[in-house]
Amino acid sequence: MSVPEALAAFIAAVQTALAGPAPQPRIGEALARLVAHDDWLPPAYAQPHPDHYQQYLLHADPAGRFSIVSFVWGPGQQTPVHDHGVWGVVGMLRGAETSQFHAADGSAPPRALGKPHRLQPGQIELIGPEQGDIHRVANALPDAVSISIHVYGTDIGRHKRHVYPDAGGVKPFISGYANGPETPEFSAAFT
């Protein structure tokens, strides 16, 4: 499958941003342009799992500097409270999701910080150690699939991070990817 034109342009924008100062906000601007139009994500990368949210790897930088995923929510699905450990940018492509930042160190149950906020299609959010790295995210729609496009400063599906259970404590967590034979990574964008 050839790489969608809009995704190829976004990959190039991320590479350009990473070569300059303050890349995260510039990647956010490029991601806002990518999710402004919901006409490029192949349907195979937009399929929900009936039991849990899942993410498809769209592109991993060969040098390991970033990865791009489509994050697909079934109706009503949500994450546990989790961290990332790297910078990230989330852009809402379809539907809506809510994000609630938390304080958590494992010594007590996670504590909500402020109010949850809702991402609508075309909107982006910066996350990471600078902006807030621990949150819970949910599909805001009880009866429809929602999809967001995420960029992280590492190969996020293979990155060691943490989940903070509601009862307290901390668990190691590696999210993995849902890709199968029908959903290969777009790794040959510029060959």
Ligand SMILES: [Fe+2]
């Ligand atoms: Fe997250």
